[in-house]
Structure formats: structure tokens, C-alpha cells
Amino acid sequence: MGLSNLKNWMQETDTRWQRRIKSGRSVLVDARTPMNYAVISPVCRAMKDPRVTFFFTASEQPAAARQIFLEAGEGINLVTPARAALMKFDAYLAADILWVRLPRGTRRVQMFHGVAGKYSHVYDSPDHSMRDWDRLFFINRRRLENFVRAGAIDRGSPAARLVGYPKLDCLVDGSLARSRVLDDLGIDPRRPTVLYGPTWSPYSSLNSIGEALVKALVDAGYAVIVKLHDRSRDPRYEHSGGLDWGARLEPILRAGGGWLADKSDACPYLAAADLMITDHSSLGFEYLLLDRPLIRIDSPELIEKTDINPEYVDLMREASTTVRNVSEAIAAVNKYFEDPGMLSASRKAVAGDLFFKAGTATARAVRELYEVIALDPPQPDINIAVS
Secondary structure, eight states: OOHHHHHHHHHHHHHHHHHHHOSOEEEEEEOSSHHHHHHHHHHHHHOOOTTEEEEEEOSSOGGGHHHHTGGGOTTOEEOOHHHHTTSOOSEEEESSSOOOOOTTOOEEEEOOOOOSOTTHHHHTSOSSOOTTOSEEEESOHHHHHHHHHHTSSOTTOTTEEEOOOGGGHHHHSSOOOHHHHHHHHTOOTTSOEEEEOOOSSTTSHIIIIIHHHHHHHHHTTOEEEEOOOGGGGOTTSGGGTTOOHHHHHHHHHHHTTOEEOOOSOOHHHHHHOSEEEESSOHHHHHHGGGTOOEEEEOOHHHHHHTTOOHHHHHHHHHTSEEESSHHHHHHHHHHHHHOTTTTHHHHHHHHHHHSTTTTSHHHHHHHHHHHHTTOOOOSSOOSSOOO
16 A cells, blocks of 8 residues: 555544544634635634534634634634644635645635635636645636636536635625614715725735825715725735835824724625725625726736736726726716716626625535535524525
8 A cells, every 4th residue: 555545544544433433523714814714704604513613723824813813703713733733624624725734634625715816826727736625615607717727627626616705695695784884883874985995915006096095085075994905004014015004094084084994804894885996906896796886996017916817807997997096086986976877787797707696605605515524414404595
């Protein structure tokens, strides 16, 4: 028996033994940032099953684990990567290209984060194999086909599952109300509200015109919400331009009765906004599910330097109004508030392309995860929408 076969035999024997001595299952969630956890969290919340125990690790930044999983609440099962390596898990769940070492074996599930096509050679048309993953929960058919064309997986791969994006179910299932979110933020729902959600990059609009744009929107009388990438608050990162953007923008927003987003899950802020401005962020595409106006800041260097798949640039351009500077942005905002229905058909078409059956993705992800861990769902079925 070769070493590889011996290893597989030992892992399978371990799995069978564990399932003989205990009826439950264990799932390890790994995240690089709080945003990674926000992608996975709907599945964790929906899978309230006493037979399934979730554990959480931050394989790249173990010391930051509590901050990364802060929104998971108190009392969660945090484990270091070193401890996780000694444990037996039935599934490993990630929303980024992470790979914690688990010698006792597990089934690896990739949920992905974002649909903007940035760093395409890693996330959208990989120049590396993804065949080591047991499940790939694809957000849309476009990315699945891109993986096949790139040779990252085989056509008809049993690992590929068209699931959708559980994180966004709340945008279309009626669970988020604009007025309620704004009330919680201390913003009068009668005020026209603009969300600014730039991507994280040295070439982001945040680093070029972000501060001037936020100030101009405030001066124009709009209630402004800014949703920064998790790492834009940390000046140690080159992508942040050496600035803590949260600290820089918060006084401007406070003076105008706006809000600096303090949660990693952007969905409540998307639901609250009447209009959104971005450069090329996944949040911009996510906002299209609400069929509200989107403004795109033209950022050619961002597109070039972050290896954005051109098809996603075209999709964003098709569903939004493109501007090049602050004055054009303010003019476009004013125009959209006069006629918010402009480009509605394009917004709906792009959203339908990028988010498979939005509103029911969590149900599919949970069903798939039960299959991965070889456990029958509870009867009657868990109380989530199934399609």
C-alpha cells in the first residue's frame, strides 16, 4: 500500500470510528477577515442542529480570531490552527482560498466571497487546480463555467454545486426594511440616503477621491453611509494608503448626520440606501438585487492592477452610470433621485446573471452541507426556505 493510500485508509478508519462513538458531527469554519465570516454566517445560523457543532479558526491570523469572529457572538468554539490539527472534523468551511492543515482528514467546502472578478487568476478563472476541494458552492453559473474553461475543475465535476450566495438572501426575502435599518442608525428615513462602498486597493477611489466625495455628498444634504473594507481602517496595509480611513471619514459623516458602517455584513447598509456609489466592489453588484441606482467611479488603474476579468467590468458598466470625478458623481446622484428607474432593466438582468436564485441560497447550502457530513437533516426539516 502506497503512502497516499495508507493515509487515506487511516483517515477513513478514523472517520468510521468517530461516527461509531458519537452520533454528532463537527464543522470547522476558517476565515481571513470578518467579511469572510459574514459570507458563511447564514449557514451557521440556519443549521441550528444539536447534532452539529461548529468550531472557528483563523488559520492565517490566529491572534486575530476573536476580532474576525466578533459578530458570531459570545461563547463560540474558537480553536487555534495547532489545536485544530489534532482534532477530527467532518467538514472544513471557508469563503476564501485558505487551507489549514488537518492531518486527520476532512471534507473541504469552498463558499467563495464576492462576485466582482478581482484577482481573476485566483478567484474567477484560477490558474491553479481546485480539485482538492470536495465541494465548491458556486454563486452563479458564470463562475462555474470560468473554472471549467480555466482547467481548475473538470466539466461535470461532482464537487461543483450551483448554490447561490446565502449572504444575500436577506436582501430579497423581506427580512430587512430600509426604514428600520435607518432608525437603528439614527438616520431619518425621510432623508435621501447614499451609500459609498469602495473596494480595498491602493488604486481604489477611496485613496484618490474618497474623502472629497464624502464631503461633497454631505454638503449636498444627503445622509451618507460609508461601508469600508474590513482592512481599510488599518494604516499598516499598503492598500489603505497608510491611513485609517474610518478615523478620517467619521468626523465628516457625524457632522452630516451620516454613518460609518461598523459591521462586516454590508447587507443592512445596502438595504438602507436609496443609491450606491462604488468603483469596482462586489458590494456594487450585490446592491443590484435591490434594483436601486448604482453609480460607478471609473478607475482604469484599479481594473488593470487588480486583474479584474473584463466581463465583470462590462457588467458593472452596463448596470450603472459611470463618472470620473466628484462633480460628475454629485450630478449623477441628483439626476438619479429625480429618476431612480433609469437602467432598471439592466440592473435586474445583471443581478439575475450573478446571483443564482437569490433568496433561497441558504437552504441549498445547508442541504449540501448535510450531505457533505453524511447526516440526515432533522425531521421536520429545518425552518428555512427550500427551493
